[in-house]
Amino acid sequence: MKTILITGATDGIGLETARQLARQGHELVLHGRNEEKAARASAAIRATVPDARLHTAYANLADLAAVARMAHELSARLPQLDVLINNAGVYMTERKLSHDGFEMTLAVNHLAHFLLTDLLLPLLKRSAAPRVVTVSSMVHGSGRIEFDNINSERGFNGYHAYSNSKLANALFANELARREPWLTSNSLHPGVIGTKLLHAAFSMQGDSVASGARTSVYLATSPEVAGVTGRYFDNCAETAAAAQALDRQLAQRLWAWSERAVGGFLTPAG
Template sequence: MAKQEVKDKKVIITGANSGIGYEAAKVLAEQGAHVVLAVRNEERGNEAAQNIVKEHEGANISVMKLDLSDLASVKEFADAYKEGFDQLHILINNAGVMIPPYQKTKDGFELQFGGNHLGHFALTGHLLPMLKATPSARLVTLSSIAHRGASIDFDNLDGSKGYKAMKFYGQSKLANLLFAKELDNRLKRAGINATSVACHPGIAATNLFKVGGERMQPFLKPLLHKFFQAPEMGVLPTLYAATEGTLKGGEYIGPDGRGNRKGNPTIEVPAKGVYDEKTMKKLWDVSEKLTGVMFDFS
């Protein structure tokens, strides 16, 4: 391992008020990074920031509003960040919703595909000029083992022809993985000094499992801590993806245990055929069309 120094580096983490994002913010702030908590709920974001500062006196934390289910909010966040900062060393596309009832975003997208993938796609596109201007910038996008066996149903992305929550969650996490890989491919082709890496936490006991409804908690809560790893372990692939100096870009980082559910971070090889070039290009083109965000690799 050759961990990169993060002291004084500028880091954005989406969904950083809880779970994996919060754990990543704690560690990176402790190591001296200036961490921006990009959160939908600013009150919870401020609470998270205060807790980090209490634990690590002198931590450099900012809280900024970002609603990934609203493309206008995504652009407002990016514009505000570019006004307040001159560099962006690490962007961690972490926020996500999991198996909610059928809902649409403010722009009419199915919530999981819209928030988990399209929101992060648009955010990355808006911030690309700053990432290009920052030497050795790193982009990290969180996927999930739920991408296994998933596919992108381009004929039903909005769920209007039928919706199954877990199927659409898997689709959104596959989209995250394909986006991260295709982004790295395009950065390399353009000769841009930035790398894109995907990762996943295995199965971590975070409040992501509450998203499907509070009714799930009574029977899920004991199981989470018995069978799943703690967030402090679940965050390790994210930290590795964000700071490991030997990564070349395009890697997929996950736990090294059985089924990649638990353990220490390692480079994981996705199932054969996952990185289908036609699917990755189609997803990219559709994402640009739906979001109206065009990436400038020049």
């Protein structure tokens, strides 16, 4: 059985991903924005999986210092980490800045996970076959990384900011796979799922959260994808990512920008 950290595990796809993994008997670390939310998620899972092996961790992903603190605390507490599922995400209808001055969608969806993954690499290295799973979206195909407007100072649009962040997720997953060949790193489209995010962003119905969790669970645990890395999945099957997600030069440039953005917090954990 694996030890698995899931960001954004307090509702929606993240909570359902945790529930499905708990049923399989894995040891889980449930991340929430605060201690109360994480504890509530833990109780919700135990209501259906009474013998679930659960830990909690919390950090506001809009605050890089809080992300770093959580990574260091987990590195001190856990003997190893087998899987990191970068699941948490936000959709902003108006432009807001994170604690560190970055556009909120990019800060939470990309930068927080970039920093968290980097700081947890030593912990992942203790696993025999570590995996990093990053939840992107099919809307990454509409994304553009414009470094001269990366904080959306000009013409903020919620959908564009979200699709840009999902492109960043796919680029990050692919570049991580190239840089760290000792782990597997893949990204995915969870489906069009009826979560709070979908309702806030698109005012439409979607598929069940059970359906939305399936591909994350598959990439985290299935022996079928052991050793498969740098790929993009939809409905538990490898599929073609958009051309810009496969642009190595863009991925390297985004990586360098991200390192500078989180640079003050990059002291390795563990």
